Amino acid sequence: MPRTIPIVPRAGGPAAADDAQEAALLELAIAAFGNRERALRWLRRPRRDFGGLAPLEMLDTPAGARQVAALLRGLAAARGEDEA
Template sequence: MTTIIEQIRHGIAWSKVDRFQKAYGLKDESVALLLGASNRTLTRHRKKEETLAPVASDRFYRAEGIFDLAARIFETKERAMRWLQRPQPGLAGMIPLDILDTEPGSRLVQRLLTQIEHGVLP
């Protein structure tokens, strides 16, 4: 756990974000939203292979955990992405991907996924 905290504080490497983006087939706009950054900032990070700022690293770590949880529950990354991109009744019709840019939104999505995992459907 300490290692993760240190990584977040020092900045997660762009290469990790790039692998995550490719693994889930995310567009730059979605990654920018998750990180709270502009497309231009993403392009700069990618070109210079910079590390993310601590705040963006924290957002990335949180989003990565939710995506991985969804992939585990829905058994494939493709199914997870379909779920994350569709309005969910358990989120008052909100689209999970659209609310992962905030901590409260992330918590709501994680809570709903945990309920689904345990068979407690909203």
């Protein structure tokens, strides 16, 4: 089942680490795309870069999460350079 960005984070339990990872990824996506709506749209849409998986689906493995985060960091850095 694909992951979703929670509206209200759960406290404690094993899912808390997943929530923290998703929250950090959302912050990176907002930095890359400028607002929450565009960031969520990108995170949920299947991408060719990820073999047709949505970026949120990539969080199922540590390597996939690193791959998504690296791409978002690059996009955020490019956005920051464009605004400077």
